[in-house]
Amino acid sequence: MADLLQTARLFEVGTRLQTAAANLMSVAQGGKPDSNALKWAGDFLLRVDWNSNAMPKGGVDGGLAVSATSARPKFYASLVRIGPKLGQVGIRSEEQVYDFLRSIYGFLQSGGSQVLDLSADHFKLASEFLHILSQSIMVDLSNNGLPRRRSVLALGEFVA
Amino acid sequence: MSQEGSSDWSEEQWRGKMLLRQLRLRCTVIMNLAQSLEDGGGFATVTPKALCRLIRHTANVLDRSLADTPHDQLANVNYFLCSIAQHLRFVERSRTVNTPWSMIQATEHFLRQQVGANSRFIIRPQWAHNYSLTGEFVEAYRTEIASMAWIDPKAWEESSAERPVDERVYCIAFPRVERLNALLHANWGHELGHIVAARWIHGRFGQLWNGEEPDMKARIRQTVEQGLGASMNQALFKDLIINQYVSEYTDSAMELARDGLTELICDAIGVHLLGPSALAACLEFSAGFSLDENPLRCDRYPPWRYRLRLMLEACQENEDFLEEEATTSPKAAVYPGETVAPFWEWLREAKRLVTQTPDLQMLHRDGMDNVSVREAYTLVENHWRRIRGEALDMLLGGAKRPYKLRERLTTIDDLVAKLENDIPPNEVDTWPDSSPAAFEDIINAAWVFKARKLAQDPEWGCPKDLERLYRLVLKAIEASFVHSVFGPRLARLDKP
Amino acid sequence: MSTLTTREIENRLKGTGAKRLVVTPVLAPKQIGDASVDVRLGNQFIIFRLHTCGVFEPYKMLMSQLHTMQERHVVRFGDSFVLHPGTLALGSTFEYICMPADLEAQVEGRSSWARVGLQVATATSVEPGFKGVLTLELSNVGTIPLRLYPGVRIAQLFFHEAKPPATDAYTGQRKYECAIGPEFSKIRNDRDGSVFAGPIEE
Numbered sequence: 120m121a122d123l124l125q126t127a128r129l130f131e132v133g134t135r136l137q138t139a140a141a142n143l144m145s146v147a148q149g150g151k152p153d154s155n156a157l158k159w160a161g162d163f164l165l166r167v168d169w170n171s172n173a174m175p176k177g178g179v180d181g182g183l184a185v186s187a188t189s190a191r192p193k194f195y196a197s198l199v200r201i202g203p204k205l206g207q208v209g210i211r212s213e214e215q216v217y218d219f220l221r222s223i224y225g226f227l228q229s230g231g232s233q234v235l236d237l238s239a240d241h242f243k244l245a246s247e248f249l250h251i252l253s254q255s256i257m258v259d260l261s262n263n264g265l266p267r268r269r270s271v272l273a274l275g276e277f278v279a
Numbered sequence: 280m281s282q283e284g285s286s287d288w289s290e291e292q293w294r295g296k297m298l299l300r301q302l303r304l305r306c307t308v309i310m311n312l313a314q315s316l317e318d319g320g321g322f323a324t325v326t327p328k329a330l331c332r333l334i335r336h337t338a339n340v341l342d343r344s345l346a347d348t349p350h351d352q353l354a355n356v357n358y359f360l361c362s363i364a365q366h367l368r369f370v371e372r373s374r375t376v377n378t379p380w381s382m383i384q385a386t387e388h389f390l391r392q393q394v395g396a397n398s399r400f401i402i403r404p405q406w407a408h409n410y411s412l413t414g415e416f417v418e419a420y421r422t423e424i425a426s427m428a429w430i431d432p433k434a435w436e437e438s439s440a441e442r443p444v445d446e447r448v449y450c451i452a453f454p455r456v457e458r459l460n461a462l463l464h465a466n467w468g469h470e471l472g473h474i475v476a477a478r479w480i481h482g483r484f485g486q487l488w489n490g491e492e493p494d495m496k497a498r499i500r501q502t503v504e505q506g507l508g509a510s511m512n513q514a515l516f517k518d519l520i521i522n523q524y525v526s527e528y529t530d531s532a533m534e535l536a537r538d539g540l541t542e543l544i545c546d547a548i549g550v551h552l553l554g555p556s557a558l559a560a561c562l563e564f565s566a567g568f569s570l571d572e573n574p575l576r577c578d579r580y581p582p583w584r585y586r587l588r589l590m591l592e593a594c595q596e597n598e599d600f601l602e603e604e605a606t607t608s609p610k611a612a613v614y615p616g617e618t619v620a621p622f623w624e625w626l627r628e629a630k631r632l633v634t635q636t637p638d639l640q641m642l643h644r645d646g647m648d649n650v651s652v653r654e655a656y657t658l659v660e661n662h663w664r665r666i667r668g669e670a671l672d673m674l675l676g677g678a679k680r681p682y683k684l685r686e687r688l689t690t691i692d693d694l695v696a697k698l699e700n701d702i703p704p705n706e707v708d709t710w711p712d713s714s715p716a717a718f719e720d721i722i723n724a725a726w727v728f729k730a731r732k733l734a735q736d737p738e739w740g741c742p743k744d745l746e747r748l749y750r751l752v753l754k755a756i757e758a759s760f761v762h763s764v765f766g767p768r769l770a771r772l773d774k775p
Numbered sequence: 776m777s778t779l780t781t782r783e784i785e786n787r788l789k790g791t792g793a794k795r796l797v798v799t800p801v802l803a804p805k806q807i808g809d810a811s812v813d814v815r816l817g818n819q820f821i822i823f824r825l826h827t828c829g830v831f832e833p834y835k836m837l838m839s840q841l842h843t844m845q846e847r848h849v850v851r852f853g854d855s856f857v858l859h860p861g862t863l864a865l866g867s868t869f870e871y872i873c874m875p876a877d878l879e880a881q882v883e884g885r886s887s888w889a890r891v892g893l894q895v896a897t898a899t900s901v902e903p904g905f906k907g908v909l910t911l912e913l914s915n916v917g918t919i920p921l922r923l924y925p926g927v928r929i930a931q932l933f934f935h936e937a938k939p940p941a942t943d944a945y946t947g948q949r950k951y952e953c954a955i956g957p958e959f960s961k962i963r964n965d966r967d968g969s970v971f972a973g974p975i976e977e
Contacts, residue, residue: 705871
């Protein structure tokens with residue numbers, strides 16, 4: 120079945136994370152963020168990150184649990200992608216990576232009221248991270264605008 | 280156009296302006312296309328027009344909000360617009376000129392009776408040789424619109440006088456080359472099952488997954504660490520990389536479990552609604568394919584043997600015919616009815632297929648390359664009985680009772696006798712005491728008839744024989760639909 | 776040749792065995808009249824695509840040409856089919872008919888429709904042993920377009936005894952068998968017709 124609601128939920132994740140990324144960049148530039156957008160992203164990322172060690176404020180949510188599992192591989196891949204830039208803000212070990220992320224989650228969950236030890240550079244990096252994560256979800260959904268390759272029809276094979 | 284090299288030039292802004300122009304045009308084109316398809320008509324039911332209106336309305340809302348769309352979200356709007364434009368193909372291909380098939384109205388009527396009158400279906404042929412269901416369109420569009428913070432959801436929900444947003448719209452595709460193969464249309468039960476399966480998945484799977492994931496993650500991690508071995512010991516960000524592997528396999532396990540359960544629920548619904556004919560259609564359809572393929576190679580579908588096993592078990596629970604061994608003679612004395620005896624016998628033979636278990640060995644094999652399959656099917660097997668019960672409970676009131684061929688023998692006898700005389704099996708009994716036959720009885724009678732003919736004459740079944748059978752069954756489905764809808768209305772006219 | 780009246784028609788419809796007449800489904804008891812059974816319009820039509828050929832040459836056209844000149848339409852129950860003046864379309868009965876070997880039938884249009892210009896049948900007899908829906912040749916010989924709804928009573932069947940009963944009644948030798956929708960002409964299968972379709976000089 121082509122379950123449109125499944126893809127719609129992934130689209131929702133991609134779009135909301137992009138909104139959060141834009142808000143974080145606005146904060147980095149001294150602007151005021153949309154607190155609802157930040158809270159949703161914080162709640163979601165806490166479900167995605169296995170190292171967050173925190174319970175999302177939304178509690179158990181089956182639908183978000185599924186979306187979180189789908190997004191998780193891209194979460195880690197995106198972290199690997201921004202790896203070179205982590206050093207530029209003084210992050211040099213795995214433990215520091217997780218501490219950085221937890222601070223960002225705290226900021227997001229508070230809707231932007233709880234800043235902790237985050238600089239403008241930290242916010243820019245977090246924005247870039249969420250942007251990359253959002254984009255990778257959307258690329259997966261859209262195949263980046265390219266036709267999906269289908270298997271050559273041969274005896275015994277399905278065409279999806 | 281701004282000049283490259285000026286200090287305020289940015290890649291995002293420059294491309295964004297280009298995209299914005301394209302999106303304005305795209306919205307207009309989509310609205311016009313949807314309108315012209317709707318106006319062109321030639322549809323067997325009203326549903327294709329409903330989808331046209333939904334798409335047109337959605338494109339209109341997006342168009343009106345383009346000015347407020349943040350530049351970094353234009354690509355997402357683009358994706359959404361392109362998706363809904365593609366959905367117009369379902370409308371176009373459902374025109375009756377593409378498939379002048381009089382069964383569509385009857386089929387939609389049967390489907391809506393099972394899942395609710397606010398559910399609408401586009402039924403159309405496809406060249407791919409399989410059945411498929413796409414949907415649900417309204418809820419999907421609603422979710423996507425709601426995620427766009429710059430759009431007021433009420434603009435989509437409330438502004439359309441035509442209210443396309445109040446219905447649920449699905450598209451079912453059937454293989455074009457099998458259009459006339461009425462017996463294979465027992466697969467409608469499976470396709471209908473996708474609606475129930477989607478309700479279960481979106482309502483209950485998340486909770487189940489939430490509970491299972493932590494332990495599954497630990498087992499997968501153990502397998503990954505064993506698989507990667509000493510190669511990871513010196514890696515920088517070792518934990519992160521292992522997490523990446525584990526998250527990939529966990530995600531894969533989730534998709535395998537979710538998609539596997541979807542298909543198994545559909546099979547269960549098919550058997551529930553249409554009885555042994557659903558199993559028979561699946562047996563025949565799968566005859567051309569391998570029984571024991573790994574789901575990772577087959578778009579996450581469970582192996583055919585696995586599915587047939589569960590369908591047979593469901594049939595067995597409903598019919599208990601499969602337990603009886605016809606060791607005495609005549610076999611009619613053992614089986615509940617002489618007419619259906621060959622059909623029972625044929626299905627009993629199918630049991631031999633599922634007593635072999637190469638599919639189970641493949642699914643539960645250890646190893647990092649198979650860990651997601653192993654975990655997914657452990658989850659499935661641990662919870663299947665409960666899940667099946669919950670899914671069946673989601674059917675509408677009248678559909679909650681399973682179809683049991685054993686309880687329909689008198690009707691089936693009557694309908695098979697009609698087929699023997701080249702009469703469509705559209706009504707039970709004879710005038711003036713006749714009543715329209717039910718869709719499920721017609722399909723099962725057709726399978727019983729076919730099994731009888733093959734038992735009497737193994738050479739039976741040339742294209743001419745089968746085409747005649749299919750024609751009679753298609754006519755029966757159409758006639759019984761008209762009889763059941765219009766008969767009561769005419770009777771009311773004649774009342775004093 | 777005696778015409779069956781109501782009681783005999785009803786007996787035949789209720790009957791079993793070789794003498795049974797099947798007209799299925801009869802949606803309303805009033806379809807059975809004094810000496811006839813009303814039949815309803817089916818929802819499939821064949822119309823002719825006049826722009827695809829210059830002339831109908833039954834014995835010389837290729838099958839592909841025959842397919843090209845006809846177009847099938849399925850109309851939803853509840854929708855309508857408009858037949859314009861001077862046009863011909865093939866429709867069919869909604870009811871499926873099985874004739875016993877000792878009966879034949881005549882199809883006649885209902886006078887109500889004839890009075891507005893609709894001719895319902897030109898090839899009117901139904902042979903003993905026939906099985907299927909009846910193809911109806913619908914032509915509008917009036918001056919106003921007619922809107923036809925699938926399901927409406929469109930014609931009548933009058934039944935007559937065939938004496939003696941036909942021995943090879945419709946046993947696969949005939950052109951139209953177990954049809955469930957209108958069928959296009961199979962006149963090209965008339966082998967004797969082609970004998971005349973050419974010059975007589977050797």
